[in-house]
Amino acid sequence: MTDGQERAWTDLAARYVLDAPRDDAATSVRPGAAIDPREVWGRDAPLIVEIGSGQGHAIIHAAVSRPEADFLAIEVFTAGLARTMLGAERAAVENLRLVEANAPEVLEHLLPPASVDELWVFFPDPWHKNKHTKRRLVTPEFATTAAGAVRDGGTLRLATDWEQYARQMREVLDAAPEFERAFAGEWADRFDGRVLTAFERKGARAGRAIRDLSYIRQRRE
Numbered sequence: 143m144t145d146g147q148e149r150a151w152t153d154l155a156a157r158y159v160l161d162a163p164r165d166d167a168a169t170s171v172r173p174g175a176a177i178d179p180r181e182v183w184g185r186d187a188p189l190i191v192e193i194g195s196g197q198g199h200a201i202i203h204a205a206v207s208r209p210e211a212d213f214l215a216i217e218v219f220t221a222g223l224a225r226t227m228l229g230a231e232r233a234a235v236e237n238l239r240l241v242e243a244n245a246p247e248v249l250e251h252l253l254p255p256a257s258v259d260e261l262w263v264f265f266p267d268p269w270h271k272n273k274h275t276k277r278r279l280v281t282p283e284f285a286t287t288a289a290g291a292v293r294d295g296g297t298l299r300l301a302t303d304w305e306q307y308a309r310q311m312r313e314v315l316d317a318a319p320e321f322e323r324a325f326a327g328e329w330a331d332r333f334d335g336r337v338l339t340a341f342e343r344k345g346a347r348a349g350r351a352i353r354d355l356s357y358i359r360q361r362r363e
């Protein structure tokens with residue numbers, strides 16, 4: 143990390159980063175470690191969670207434009223979290239917290255069930271080589287975990303510039319009984335709450351189509 147990023151961890155982590163009780167691995171979350179969002183953000187407000195927030199561009203922009211909602215950025219990339227803290231400080235953002243942890247474990251153990259209003263997965267690592275596709279985040283197991291965290295009527299939004307991964311996401315979520323498509327055609331319209339990040343720009347410059355998907359969490363029985 144650069145000196146600035148080291149400073150972010152020293153000076154800003156107490157303000158922005160949630161403490162996640164760990165299991166065995168450094169980015170794990172111990173079962174039973176659930177937070178109370180009302181305590182963390184100091185109010186009762188819609189909660190929007192981004193998985194793999196990178197340098198924080200999308201979530202900082204969203205947190206600034208929607209002060210009535212609370213935001214959680216989940217990331218395992220330490221330098222990215224530092225840049226997010228620096229960006230949040232610059233923008234004087236109060237409604238954003240960060241957690242350095244493996245996203246599925248955050249959904250399962252750190253967030254209370256049915257506590258998330260919107261869950262965002264924008265440009266997750268594509269693992270596009272055939273031998274690596276099994277490392278992808280969006281799988282049937284992920285759909286079940288996401289369904290546990292998102293409240294009834296809440297939204298799951300995804301975007302990717304890798305056609306084959308977009309089809310995998312759609313296949314997985316179409317098959318998940320907890321979710322229903324929130325778009326009519328082949329793909330959802332581009333989510334207008336998302337700013338253009340380097341990953342989206344790079345995909346578009348390489349001539350790849352950007353695919354958006356959105357799903358509604360069905361009512362629990």
Ligand SMILES: C[S@@+](CC[C@H](N)C(=O)[O-])C[C@H]1O[C@@H](n2cnc3c(N)ncnc32)[C@H](O)[C@@H]1O
Nearest residue numbers: 194195196217218219244245264265267339341
């Ligand atoms: C391709 S980048 C996209 C970043 C950002 N969404 C954007 O559009 O600029 C994917 C990010 O997901 C993070 N990531 C990958 N697996 C993760 C996991 N299991 N939990 C949390 N973050 C993860 C990576 O560290 C990386 O920063």
